[in-house]
Amino acid sequence: MRNHSAIWPSAEWHLNRFNPDEPIFYFSPKTLQDTARKFLEGFGGVVTYAVKANDQVVVLENLVGAGLRAFDVASPHEMARVRDVLPEAELHYHNPIRSTDEIACAIGHGIRSWSVDCLSELEKLIGVPREGTEIAVRLRLPIKGGAYDFGEKFGATPEEAIPLLRRVVDMGFIPTMTFHPGTQCVDPKAWATYIGRVAQIAQDAGVTLARLNVGGGFAAHRVGQAPDLKMVFSCIAHEVTKAFGEVAPELVCEPGRAMVAEAFTLALRIKAIRSDGSLFLNDGIYGSLAELRDMELSDRVIVLRAQQGQLTGPMQDRVVFGPTCDSVDRLPDPMPLPSEVAEGDYLLLEGMGAYSSSISTRFNGYGDQQIITITDA
Numbered sequence: 001m002r003n004h005s006a007i008w009p010s011a012e013w014h015l016n017r018f019n020p021d022e023p024i025f026y027f028s029p030k031t032l033q034d035t036a037r038k039f040l041e042g043f044g045g046v047v048t049y050a051v052k053a054n055d056q057v058v059v060l061e062n063l064v065g066a067g068l069r070a071f072d073v074a075s076p077h078e079m080a081r082v083r084d085v086l087p088e089a090e091l092h093y094h095n096p097i098r099s100t101d102e103i104a105c106a107i108g109h110g111i112r113s114w115s116v117d118c119l120s121e122l123e124k125l126i127g128v129p130r131e132g133t134e135i136a137v138r139l140r141l142p143i144k145g146g147a148y149d150f151g152e153k154f155g156a157t158p159e160e161a162i163p164l165l166r167r168v169v170d171m172g173f174i175p176t177m178t179f180h181p182g183t184q185c186v187d188p189k190a191w192a193t194y195i196g197r198v199a200q201i202a203q204d205a206g207v208t209l210a211r212l213n214v215g216g217g218f219a220a221h222r223v224g225q226a227p228d229l230k231m232v233f234s235c236i237a238h239e240v241t242k243a244f245g246e247v248a249p250e251l252v253c254e255p256g257r258a259m260v261a262e263a264f265t266l267a268l269r270i271k272a273i274r275s276d277g278s279l280f281l282n283d284g285i286y287g288s289l290a291e292l293r294d295m296e297l298s299d300r301v302i303v304l305r306a307q308q309g310q311l312t313g314p315m316q317d318r319v320v321f322g323p324t325c326d327s328v329d330r331l332p333d334p335m336p337l338p339s340e341v342a343e344g345d346y347l348l349l350e351g352m353g354a355y356s357s358s359i360s361t362r363f364n365g366y367g368d369q370q371i372i373t374i375t376d377a
C-alpha cells in the first residue's frame with residue numbers, strides 16, 4: 001500500500017486527470033473524523049477502534065486527531081502499530097486466545113483490558129499485574145445479528161460465563177463482560193438480547209460489573225438507506241438502564257467497520273470485456289473485494305468514464321472476474337452495471353474502508369492498492 005502526500009479535490013477529479021490503471025482507495029480524512037465524532041459524542045461511554053478493520057497509519061492518525069484515545073488490538077503487531085501513532089494510547093487486548101509469549105508482550109505494552117472466554121485462557125493471565133486491570137468475560141448467544149458471525153469462533157455460553165466471572169474476581173481483577181453481535185449487524189435487537197442476558201449472568205454470579213463492552217458490529221452503509229447509528233446508541237442506553245437499573249456498568253464499544261467504511265471509496269478499472277459480457281477488474285476477491293465471499297454486493301457502485309462523467313441508463317447483470325489467473329477469482333454474484341460500460345471505465349465503490357485493504361493478499365502480484373487523499377466528503 002502506498003500513500004501519496006498530495007491532496008486532491010475528489011475521486012472524479014483525480015481519475016480524470018491521471019487515468020490510473022491500479023486500484024485506488026480515495027481517502028476522506030474529514031469523513032473519518034466526522035464519523036469518529038459521531039461515536040465519541042453519541043455513544044454514552046468509552047469508544048475504542050477495532051484496528052483490524054483498517055490498520056493504515058492515516059486511519060489511526062485521523063482517529064487520534066478526532067479525539068480517540070483507545071484501541072481494540074488483537075496482536076502484538078497491532079499494539080506496536082497503535083503505539084507508534086499514539087504512545088500513551090489505551091489498548092484493549094480483546095482477542096481471547098493468546099500464546100504465553102503474546103501475553104508477555106502485552107504486559108510489556110501495559111495492557112489494562114483483556115477478554116477471555118474459557119478457564120484455561122483465564123488461568124494463563126495469572127502473571128498480569130492487577131492494578132486497574134479489567135478482564136472481560138466474553139459471552140456468546142445463539143442469535144444471528146450480523147452479516148456473518150464473529151461469535152461462532154469466540155465466547156462462553158451463559159453457563160460457562162458464570163464461573164468464569166467469579167474466577168476473575170477471585171484472581172483480583174476488575175470483572176467486566178463483553179460480546180460481539182456479529183459484524184454489519186443491522187438489528188439493534190441483537191444488542192438488547194445480549195445486554196439483558198449479561199445482566200442476568202452478573203446477577204447469577206453475584207458479581208457487580210464495572211464495565212460492559214457492547215462490541216463492534218455497528219453496520220456501515222452498504223445497501224439502501226444509511227443505518228441510523230443514533231437509534232442503535234439510544235437502544236443500547238435504554239436496554240442498559242432497563243437491565244441494570246441504578247448499578248449500570250460504564251459502557252465501552254469497539255466499532256471497526258462502522259468507524260472506517262465510509263471514509264474510503266475504492267476505484268477499480270475495467271481491464272477487459274469478453275464477448276459474452278463478462279468483465280475483468282484490476283482487483284478482486286484475493287484483493288480488496290475479499291469480503292464479497294461472505295457478504296452480498298453493496299449497491300453503492302458508480303460507473304465513471306474519464307472526461308465524460310457518470311454512466312447511467314439501462315442496467316445489465318455482468319459476471320465479474322478479478323485480475324489473477326485463478327478461476328476462484330470471480331465475484332459470487334453478478335453485478336448490475338450500465339449496459340454501455342467499456343474497457344477503461346472506472347467503478348467507484350463507496351463505503352469500502354473496512355475489511356478491504358486489511359485482508360487483501362498480493363496473490364499473483366496484484367493487490368497493491370494506493371491511497372489518495374481527497375478533501376471531498
Ligand SMILES: *Cc1c(COP(=O)(O)O)cnc(C)c1O
Pocket residue numbers: 050052053072094095150180182183184215216217218254255256257258354
Ligand atoms: C472484529 C472485532 C470488532 C470489530 O467488529 P466490526 O463488526 O468491524 O465493528 C470488535 N471487537 C472484537 C473483539 C472484534 O474481534
